[in-house]
Amino acid sequence: MKELGYLNKYFVKYKWRLLLGVIITIIATVFKLVVPMKVGDSITEVKQYLNGTITDLEAVKHSLLINILLLLGAALLSGLFTFMMRQTFIVVSRYVEYDLKNEVFKHYEKLSLGFYKQNRTGDLMNRISEDVSKVRMYVGPALMYSITTVTLFIVVVTYMFYKAPILTLYAIAPLPILSIAIYKLSVLINHRTTIVQQYLSKLTTFTQESFSGIAVIKAYGIEPRTNENFEDLAEGSKNKNIDLAKVQALFFPLMMLLIGVSNILVIYIGGTRYINGQIAEFGTIVEFLIYVNMLTWPVAVVGWVTSMVQQAEASQKRINEFLSVEPAIQNLTEERTPICGNIEFNNLTFTYPDTGITALNNVSFSVKPGETLAIVGNTGSGKSTILELIGRLYDVGDGMLKIDGNSIKNLNLNDLRDSMGYVPQDAFLFSDSIKNNIRFGKENASDDEVREAAKNAAVHTNIEGFSKGYDTVLGERGITLSGGQKQRVSIARAIIKNPQILLFDDCLSAVDTETEEEILQNLQKISANKTTIIVSHRISSAKNADKIIVLEDGKIIQQGTHAALVAKEGYYKELYAKQLLEKEI
Incomplete structure (x- = not known):
């Protein structure tokens, strides 16, 4: 999990929210513990009444009514705190997702042109979207279920040891086997997840380039060939996802098998010890069965959590690869340096x-x-x-x-x-209104300033000819406009900035x-x-x-x-x- 260590700063940032989540989780777990206890007590009382140990039927009814009310109250409070727990951890994961996406995007902005010449747009997009989403699952659901599982195990197993130590040892005996199996499967999942994400990046890149160059594809009539190439990539991606799914599919059957073994051991060992008088109360066996099954979901979640952590590890590694790239262009001074515009090249190669x-x-x-x-x-x-x-x-x-x-x-x-006001050779316009494209040079420019800049760029008349004028929304990369109109809008964008x-x-x-x-x-x-x-x-x-x-x-x-x-x-x-x-x- 060394790659995921990068996220520790976010855990520190949101430590109080996470601490609150842990406290709420403990409270919810304690209330969950009440349910099996009261069920066990109720069964013990009924058994004692049937055996004649207790003869007062009204007292038994009253005790059962109290237990039922306690059961309902504990279930409701456990549900309430579980809801609050989810709100705490999931909200924190969304905050971390927001922070990480912003960090990645800001880092992308700092990187030099050489970086973008060496890396494809689709891969960059996949790392800031799909990979960050995988990481969020680690910060949110994986962390939440891990804390829930650990808390539940500590509380439940401690109480089980208190009630019946020998029976508890038999009940949790299959867990070491489970741990070894999870470790082995996790290694495979990590490797196959990395390959799946790489294929997803290839698919994203291919589709992004195909859509951007659709005019060329249509002009050359190569739609069938392009479709074949896409199908080849999709086929490879499908096979790698199936390979990953096969490994992940082993988790839940393995969990259920081991939980089933635990149930059998509780019934057999618990029943034997009760018959031999080593367990005083019959309700303890029922109580242990509920506890073992209560641990079914957390134990099953271990597999899911492990899968999420391994996928997050693979994704964070891909994110870290770019975050570790130092921008070739560094701002070497924080002091303000007003520019007048005297430019001098001396023997420059x-x-x-x-x-x-x-x-x-x-x-x-x-x-x-x-x-x-x-x-x-x-x-x-x-x-x-x-x-x-x-x-x-x-x-x-x-x-x-x-x-x-x-x-x-x-x-x-x-x-x-x-x-500076820079107008590139290949004019680039954003999928926004013409007015906002010109305002890109000066965000707070008035409508009059926008029109004046357009007039100076000799594009005002063209814009007025559109049905929505300056509010006309352009297609991707300004495809709505002709080449000359795009160039002139770009010139207006530079002019309105009033640069030196x-x-x-x-x-x-x-x-x-x-x-x-x-x-x-x-x-x-x-x-x-x-x-x-x-x-x-x-x-x-x-x-x-x-x-x-x-x-x-x-x-x-x-x-x-x-x-x-x-x-x-x-x-x-x-x-x-x-x-x-x-x-x-």
């Missing part, structure tokens, strides 16, 4: 740690607040990498990246990212030239005192920038203004002439 590809090679440039820098170049030349490094999505390798004269690593990470640094990663590629020109003119006014970096394949997006750099294979091969670069031979002039010709055609 960067290689992606996950692929080993060198994206930038000895790159140097600077851009000051109020200036606009445009970056052009072929696909794979390193343009987007520059923006990722400025946002500190990756840490720099060789060389230096400074902002406001300080190494980017020495800046408060939250302040750094709060100062604006980063645009080829975010006008799906926009027509007239709309592009309108957006660029609006950006010129908006970015008057801001640092703006525009990555683009289009010269039209770069020509008005204060500085332009041309990248090729991670190196700067040209830099200057539009006029200067057009005036000399090279990549920029050739690209400009080619795009000008395309526009004329």
